[in-house]
Amino acid sequence: MTPTYSEDSIRTLDWKEHIRKRPGMYIGKLGDGSSPDDGIYVLLKEVIDNSIDEFMMGFGKKIDVEVSDELVSVRDFGRGIPLGKLVEVASKMNTGAKYDSKVFKKSVGLNGVGIKAVNALATNFTISAFRDGKGKQVVFEKGELVEEIDIASTDEPNGTLTSFVPDGTIFKEFHFIEDFVISMLKNYVFLNAGLTINFNGEKYLSKNGLLDLLEENLDQPSLYPIIHLKDEDIELAITHGNQYGEDYYSFVNGQHTTQGGTHLAAFRESIVKTVRDFYKKDFDASDIRASIVAAISIKVEEPVFESQTKTKLGSKDIGPNGPSVRNFIMNFVQKELDNYLHKNSETAEVLLRRIQESERERKAISGVKKLAKQRAKKASLHNKKLRDCRIHYNSNDDRKNETSIFITEGDSASGSITKSRDVNTQAVFSLRGKPLNSFGLTKKVVYENEEFNLLQAALNIEEGIDELRYNKVIIATDADVDGMHIRLLLITFFLQFFPELIKKGHLYILQTPLFRVRNKKVTYYCYSDQEREAAIKKLKNTAEITRFKGLGEISPDEFKNFIGDDIRLEPVILNKHESISDMLSFYMGKNTPERQEFIIDNLYVEKDEIEVEV
Structure with a gap:
């Protein structure tokens, strides 16, 4: 029977209902926190962005x-938010100071939406404002106002305190x-010199902006001193x-545009053009940018982003009356980078050698690369290793992040x-067995080894990863010695040749249950000894225990429980203080007692099954 379409079918959602019903429109994907772009981090960012805007306007040097x-x-x-507007700012859509471009000319927050999204998606949301010895506190639950407290007198310094608990449902x-x-x-302190952020007792601040950011993120010494250039609305840092x-x-305006956009495209183009003009040689763009590590920060008036979470800039112009983003960046880079290279001949010589080395390596493997591409193209027509999906990350589909x-x-x-x-x-991509240990090898092996090439x-x-076809690359191996070895071999492959895949948070390990504990009525899947013991306690004498x-050994009917909504993924994270080369040497280099001990300590197998050959 066809549902009746009448006036009763049409309803208007209030602001909080709409956000709670369609959270992805406001904060991107939800997630459980195992990915850096999951919603809980967006909620935190939206609150901090308001504080950053205050700092940028010259108020408050500490958060x-x-x-x-x-x-x-x-x-x-x-x-501090004006006390009389505190409830509206926290709960009324399209309310905020950022519509007044004179006050917030180049702000970072979501105009009139951000803090409201946090409020609606939190089981408890409390915001307090303090201004000139007075204050006000308002408390919400899932967007519903539950309490307003006027504070007639307070010793609290001016400012705003926001606290929330993300909604577990x-x-x-x-x-x-x-x-x-x-x-x-x-990133906030790198982009805001003079700002101090205290996080759980640790203090973060930066004196040299993007120069500090690059030094923080380099996992090995750069080939030449970091080139640091800046002006009022642009700052760059470049090295190889x-x-x-x-x-x-x-x-852009302090927002980390993880997916780039018009400014990053212009930056990459301008580096190539400037270097070609400086050396008066038509180098291949890939040779100029090979092994580059760089950062760009620009300020744009009324920026246009390609999504609500502002991870990709779409603006074509710097401002209503300004030049295009491309021309603004191109002019700055061509002038300042060219001047720098003329004044620093040693850096110019090192950069030239690096470009020439990249050119030699590229030409040396061009023959192998051509054959490998032909093999891959042929295999893709009937590639049994890959069972592809219909939607891809480099598409415009609404579900691409999934x-x-x-x-x-x-x-x-x-x-x-x-x-x-x-x-x-x-x-799904199926390996034949253990992949090759690529530690210390050149990229030639990626094309020579059929499995790596496919x-x-x-x-x-x-x-590069600009056209990556899947948001999450998940290593799914057995929880035994061989499985862990395969994990290490694959992580080595990605660290060695595609480190940005890990740095950008795309690589994960699939966690699958080690035990099934059940009786005739209920089944528990347990990922640890503690979970197994808890399940046995619940089922008492009726428990039947299976070790996977x-x-x-896990049937497809059961597997769907572990790769659906309740999937457990462990992100492969590169800690900032860890060098990629040092990590590879430890995990995949010469055998050492420390390495053997690490593998045994981090391996979950039953005691009588351990036969370690590492």
Whole structure:
């Protein structure tokens, strides 16, 4: 029977209902906190952005941030939200000072939306404002106002205190990963010289802006001193290393544009043009940018972004009466970088040698690369290794952020995942066995080794990760000695040749249950000894316990429970203080007692099964 379409079918959602019903429109994907762009970090960012705007206007040089378990609090020392408008600012859409471009000419927050989205998506949201010895506090639950408290007199310095607990019914089993929060906060201080952020007792500040950012993110010494150039509305930092790939950090009005945009495209183009003109030689663009590590920050009046979460700049112009973004960046780079290279001949010589080395390596492997491409093209027509999905990350589909590819070992594991996956967003790539240890090898091996070449082609990352086909690259191996070895070999491959895939938060390890504890009425899947013991306690004498020794033992009917909404993923995170080359030497270099001990300590197998050969 066709539903009746009448006046009763039409209803208007109030602001909080709309945000709670369609949270992705406001904060992107939800997630559980295992990815740096998950919604809980967007909520934190929206609150901090308001404090940053105050700092940029010259009010408040310190921000205190605390994250403990589920509770988040942010205290700034700016002017404080006007007390009479506190409820409206927190709960009325399209309310805010950022519509007055004279006050907030180049702001970072979501105009009139950001803090409201936090309010609606929190089980508890409390905001307090302090102005000139008076204050006000308002408390909300899931966007509903539950309490207003006027504070007639206070010793609190001017500013705003916001605290919230993300709603666990929307962000399922969420947890904050400290490294992701610290990375976000460090970016704020790099972009705002003079600002101090205190996070859980640690102090973060920067004196040299993007120069400090690059030094923080270099995993090995750069080939030449970092080139640091800046003007009123633009700041750049550029250097080269010996790693593969290109590594960029781009920002607009203090917003980390993780997906780049018009400013990053112009920056990459202007570097190539300036270098070609300086050396008076038509170098290949890939040779100029090979192993580059660079950062760009620009300020744009009334920027246009391609999504609500502002990860990609779409603006064509710097401002209503200004030049185009491309011309603004091109003119600055051509003038300032050219001047720098003329004044610093040693740096110019080192850069020239690096470009020539890249050119020689590219030409040396061009023959192998051509054959490998032909093989990959032929294999893609009937590639049994790849069971693709319909939607891809480099598309414009609304579900592109949900896309993932499982890299599995053997037919049994890949068969179970293939039969239970979501064919729209989940792909499977099957390895024959243990991949080659690529530690210390050149990129030539990526083309010579058929498996690596097909994996590179499946991910579409040969020319960098701009056109990556899956948002999450998930290593799915058994929880035994061989499985862990395969994980290390794959992580080595990505660290060695495609480190930006890990740096940008795309690589994960699939967690699958080690035990099934059940009786005739209920089944518990347990990922640790503690979970197993808790399940046995619940079922008492009726418990039947099964130990899963490999992914192939889990039936497709069961596997769908582990790769759907309740999927458990462990992100592969590069800590800022860890050198990629040092990590590779430790994990995949010569055997050492420390390495053997690490593998045994981090391996979950039953005691009588341990036969370690590392």
